[in-house]
Amino acid sequence: MSKFLIVGAGISGISAAEILARKGHYVEIIESTGAIGGKVNGYACKATDSCSRCGVCIANTSLAGAIRNSRIRTRTSATINKVINNHSLDVWIEQKNPQIDYSKCSFCDSCVNSCPVGCITKTTRGEFTQYIFDHEKCLLHKGKACSQCLENCPSGAVEINGAVSDMKISAAAALIAIGHENYDARNKVRLGYGRLENVFTGSDVEEILSHQDYLYRSGEDVAFIQCVGSRDPEAGRNFCSSVCCSYALRLARVLKYRNKDTKITIYYIDIQNFDKTFTAFRNELEGMGIDFVRGIPFSVERGRTGKLKVLVPDGGAVSSAEHDALVLSTGIAPARNSDRIADLFHLDSDESGFLSSPEKNIFVTGTCSKPLSILDSMTAAGEAVRFISGCGYGEAEIPEITPHETAFEVRDIPLRRDVLVIGAGPAGICTASALKLMGYPVTLIDKNNIKPEEDLAGVDFITGSELVSLDGSVGNFIADIKTPRGIMNFNFGVIVAATGTENNGNTVSKKGNIVSLDRLGEAVSARKRRREASAVAIVLDLEIDETRASTETALKTALEIQERERYQVFIFCKDMRVASPELERLYQSSRDSGVTIIKYSGRLSVEDDGSGVIIEFDDPYLNRRVVVQCIIAGISPGGIPQKADPALMKLLGITGDCYGQIQENNVHLFPAGTNRPGVFALGSCRGEHFGPQILLDAGAAARSIDELIAPGIIKVELSNVVVDQDKCILCLTCIRSCPSRAMIINSEKGCAQSIAEVCQKCGICVGECPAKAIVLPGYEDTKILESADDAGNY
Amino acid sequence: MPEITKTRKAVIFCCENSSLAVNAVKDTRLLEGFEQKVLPCSGKLEVGLILKCLEREHPFILVLACPLDNCKYLKGNMRARKRVDLANNICEEIGIGGGRVRMDYVSSLDAHKVERILKEVREQIQGGLI
Numbered sequence: 001m002s003k004f005l006i007v008g009a010g011i012s013g014i015s016a017a018e019i020l021a022r023k024g025h026y027v028e029i030i031e032s033t034g035a036i037g038g039k040v041n042g043y044a045c046k047a048t049d050s051c052s053r054c055g056v057c058i059a060n061t062s063l064a065g066a067i068r069n070s071r072i073r074t075r076t077s078a079t080i081n082k083v084i085n086n087h088s089l090d091v092w093i094e095q096k097n098p099q100i101d102y103s104k105c106s107f108c109d110s111c112v113n114s115c116p117v118g119c120i121t122k123t124t125r126g127e128f129t130q131y132i133f134d135h136e137k138c139l140l141h142k143g144k145a146c147s148q149c150l151e152n153c154p155s156g157a158v159e160i161n162g163a164v165s166d167m168k169i170s171a172a173a174a175l176i177a178i179g180h181e182n183y184d185a186r187n188k189v190r191l192g193y194g195r196l197e198n199v200f201t202g203s204d205v206e207e208i209l210s211h212q213d214y215l216y217r218s219g220e221d222v223a224f225i226q227c228v229g230s231r232d233p234e235a236g237r238n239f240c241s242s243v244c245c246s247y248a249l250r251l252a253r254v255l256k257y258r259n260k261d262t263k264i265t266i267y268y269i270d271i272q273n274f275d276k277t278f279t280a281f282r283n284e285l286e287g288m289g290i291d292f293v294r295g296i297p298f299s300v301e302r303g304r305t306g307k308l309k310v311l312v313p314d315g316g317a318v319s320s321a322e323h324d325a326l327v328l329s330t331g332i333a334p335a336r337n338s339d340r341i342a343d344l345f346h347l348d349s350d351e352s353g354f355l356s357s358p359e360k361n362i363f364v365t366g367t368c369s370k371p372l373s374i375l376d377s378m379t380a381a382g383e384a385v386r387f388i389s390g391c392g393y394g395e396a397e398i399p400e401i402t403p404h405e406t407a408f409e410v411r412d413i414p415l416r417r418d419v420l421v422i423g424a425g426p427a428g429i430c431t432a433s434a435l436k437l438m439g440y441p442v443t444l445i446d447k448n449n450i451k452p453e454e455d456l457a458g459v460d461f462i463t464g465s466e467l468v469s470l471d472g473s474v475g476n477f478i479a480d481i482k483t484p485r486g487i488m489n490f491n492f493g494v495i496v497a498a499t500g501t502e503n504n505g506n507t508v509s510k511k512g513n514i515v516s517l518d519r520l521g522e523a524v525s526a527r528k529r530r531r532e533a534s535a536v537a538i539v540l541d542l543e544i545d546e547t548r549a550s551t552e553t554a555l556k557t558a559l560e561i562q563e564r565e566r567y568q569v570f571i572f573c574k575d576m577r578v579a580s581p582e583l584e585r586l587y588q589s590s591r592d593s594g595v596t597i598i599k600y601s602g603r604l605s606v607e608d609d610g611s612g613v614i615i616e617f618d619d620p621y622l623n624r625r626v627v628v629q630c631i632i633a634g635i636s637p638g639g640i641p642q643k644a645d646p647a648l649m650k651l652l653g654i655t656g657d658c659y660g661q662i663q664e665n666n667v668h669l670f671p672a673g674t675n676r677p678g679v680f681a682l683g684s685c686r687g688e689h690f691g692p693q694i695l696l697d698a699g700a701a702a703r704s705i706d707e708l709i710a711p712g713i714i715k716v717e718l719s720n721v722v723v724d725q726d727k728c729i730l731c732l733t734c735i736r737s738c739p740s741r742a743m744i745i746n747s748e749k750g751c752a753q754s755i756a757e758v759c760q761k762c763g764i765c766v767g768e769c770p771a772k773a774i775v776l777p778g779y780e781d782t783k784i785l786e787s788a789d790d791a792g793n794y
Numbered sequence: 795m796p797e798i799t800k801t802r803k804a805v806i807f808c809c810e811n812s813s814l815a816v817n818a819v820k821d822t823r824l825l826e827g828f829e830q831k832v833l834p835c836s837g838k839l840e841v842g843l844i845l846k847c848l849e850r851e852h853p854f855i856l857v858l859a860c861p862l863d864n865c866k867y868l869k870g871n872m873r874a875r876k877r878v879d880l881a882n883n884i885c886e887e888i889g890i891g892g893g894r895v896r897m898d899y900v901s902s903l904d905a906h907k908v909e910r911i912l913k914e915v916r917e918q919i920q921g922g923l924i
């Protein structure tokens with residue numbers, strides 16, 4: 001058993017703590033403010049009638065679970081004073097009391113009610129409740145010996161040891177997760193923040209919309225200004241904060257939804273693709289009448305009408321517009337005391353202030369390491385834990401699963417530890433090797449006869465093979481695999497789909513001047529070089545918006561061809577997706593080397609006329625249709641919707657999203673899993689093509705699989721749905737409607753039946769069954785209809 | 795079916811997630827006159843259950859479900875939507891008025907949205923609009 005120290009109780013620190021605790025470690029979290037949760041506490045749910053996948057609710061659920069864990073101790077209002085990291089890591093801290101041990105707390109509010117000066121505030125958001133102390137008011141901090149909250153707590157959760165207590169914490173390793181501060185919008189004096197009324201920042205708006213429907217009045221005219229303090233070399237911040245487009249577009253959508261009369265404009269440089277259904281999302285926004293204007297206002301003043309007048313560069317000229325309110329989409333800047341923490345823990349800090357650690361027992365994660373969204377922070381925290389565990393800090397105790405009280409029988413269902421990985425691309429290989437390292441028997445199959453470059457020692461790799469049938473359920477899948485040696489039968493506990501997408505070759509022309517982007521380099525080489533410069537086109541965003549992955553490929557290809565003699569590369573795109581510091585640098589160097597970037601709007605057409613290609617598009621700057629002739633064009637597959645193999649999805653019993661990729665649109669609810677327990681998906685078959693992200697996802701998938709199969713059994717509470725044999729008419733409705741594939745036909749009994757370890761107890765089948773043959777225990781109609789008899793009071 | 799009187803509480807059917815938003819309603823007076831029935835997923839709600847509540851003289855049924863694409867069970871909320879529409883149609887057909895069942899999508903963090911909905915429903919019942 002080891003103890004770990006985490007600095008910062010934001011979503012990154014808390015997620016890491018939760019994973020460490022689940023592995024059996026003890027964790028101390030030091031939080032400088034009085035509240036747990038970091039920035040996420042102030043964010044709004046950005047759903048309309050449909051979810052926008054902002055991740056705030058998920059973060060809340062995670063926070064709620066973590067603070068109640070008895071292996072995690074969070075110390076709020078605590079400061080680190082000294083760190084000694086020689087043979088062991090010793091950290092001296094100072095904390096303000098009272099403190100609450102949430103693993104004991106029953107959230108009964110006795111502390112709040114007993115406080116004589118009312119210094120304790122209870123905050124509840126979703127599942128997450130915490131108590132926050134106002135030390136200014138607290139009698140303890142006025143030198144009085146008050147301990148009412150402690151005395152009145154029935155569960156011994158309040159701790160007081162003087163007003164301020166010092167302590168030394170010794171830990172095997174530390175994880176720094178001190179997060180970020182918002183870029184200070186006051187630095188941009190001309191944009192008016194802090195100077196003019198009704199100029200807000202993104203985080204102000206998050207806060208406001210988390211408790212009211214509009215910004216300051218209904219029917220307002222609101223404009224968002226993107227990239228305030230991001231992608232701004234003059235401010236020393238030449239990187240994309242990568243979260244602002246996502247929160248701004250989501251906030252805009254909520255504002256518009258809550259009040260149809262709200263007029264919304266978004267001023268931008270490039271809108272970043274932040275989600276796997278991004279194109280549909282952006283189309284929805286445009287359909288709602290939200291105005292996208294390219295160009296960042298450089299001046300804001302109060303106009304004569306009393307409105308805010310903004311000046312925007314417009315081609316070579318300047319145009320002006322008026323709005324009631326402005327939202328400055330400020331990006332991510334270093335945490336306020338980041339320098340102090342860097343000094344204490346000997347961290348390195350890059351030119352933008354992001355931290356990294358050269359020490360082998362100090363790790364850095366979250367937005368203090370680079371710009372990240374909530375979900376990315378959670379994945380990165382998992383990856384950090386994997387590094388920490390990889391450093392061999394003592395064996396963890398396997399935590400005993402304390403069974404929660406239940407009236408139902410609990411059964412142990414044995415689980416196979418064998419894993420099947422389908423698809424030997426980077427995603428599949430990465431997951432297979434990670435699982436192999438964890439000690440699981442792994443079978444990797446691929447339908448093509450490929451030879452992986454990586455050393456796959458220990459993985460049972462069968463090429464030229466395909467899954468042909470699948471039976472059973474989580475822990476005990478029975479698979480038939482067609483191999484070159486004939487059909488073979490296997491048993492697996494878990495299945496991972498990493499099958500990539502069906503390559504869409506439609507865009508490649510017969511005459512040969514339009515090729516797929518990955519072949520552009522060689523296609524250019526195959527041509528005779530002309531004396532004069534030849535124009536080569538790279539066409540992006542053709543049908544859907546490019547991702548970071550395809551942008552990276554496009555920029556690398558462009559740079560490579562541009563550097564050859566006598567070629568001029570043009571990149572045609574709607575927006576440049578550079579939401580990572582490396583991409584911003586790559587973009588910069590390709591422009592420096594002479595690659596020309598042309599941004600178009602609307603539809604672009606590429607025609608192969610036999611001698612070259614003709615590209616036609618609307619130029620938003622020149623405001624007219626433009627025709628460009630090139631010798632050859634490379635089309636990015638990222639700009640065309642890529643489907644996963646529908647036959648395989650059917651075979652695996654998993655559902656897809658609006659693009660036919662694996663996983664539903666609500667992928668955020670199960671980052672690596674699918675609707676079917678025991679089946680996981682990752683890589684481009686579920687819409688992620690960006691190499692670095694695939695590696696992270698593969699690690700995350702391996703971790704979830706490890707957690708599932710490590711115990712060798714699944715503990716199942718037998719409260720799954722029960723089918724009345726006499727009523728069941730075998731109409732198969734339950735089988736079709738079950739989201740997790742838990743229903744099967746019991747041919748002996750002649751009726752449907754649920755599989756205990758798969759059933760999620762949602763009761764959807766109960767609601768759908770036309771014969772009313774299914775009951776969800778605990779939710780019988782009579783029980784639901786039981787009600788207090790007191791009359792409604794109107 | 796007996797005539798609807800306002801002798802019983804209005805019923806809120808909600809899934810486990812949206813019930814968190816109901817529980818976080820700050821002004822608890824808004825919840826007076828409402829009775830909350832929590833289902834694991836809104837997809838568990840049956841038309842029969844809605845009709846039975848109306849039959850038992852609960853004057854109004856409010857169904858709260860997760861926003862679309864945010865259902866833990868994928869499409870439970872869409873199923874609930876269909877059943878709410880069906881229940882309203884049936885009510886209309888049998889002559890007790892179609893506006894007695896209302897459905898909204900709220901996430902676990904949307905307590906303020908729940909407050910607004912409760913106010914609207916209360917006004918509707920008090921105003922005798924149903």
Ligand SMILES: Cc1cc2nc3c(=O)[nH]c(=O)nc-3n(C[C@H](O)[C@H](O)[C@H](O)COP(=O)(O)OP(=O)(O)OC[C@H]3O[C@@H](n4cnc5c(N)ncnc54)[C@H](O)[C@@H]3O)c2cc1C
Pocket residue numbers: 007008009010011012013030031032033035036037038039040043054055056078079080177178179180181182202203206243246247330331332335336337341365366367368372373374375377
């Ligand atoms: C305006 C805005 C809106 C956003 N909206 C979204 C969104 O809708 N969806 C999304 O996915 N992402 C969003 N993001 C990104 C999101 O904020 C981050 O992904 C997330 O907050 C990162 O979590 P973290 O734990 O790394 O950092 P933080 O949330 O900043 O948490 C860090 C914690 O460390 C503590 N701390 C700092 N210094 C110390 C110290 N010296 N000692 C002890 N503790 C310390 C802090 O008090 C804080 O509690 C948004 C970002 C911005 C700027």
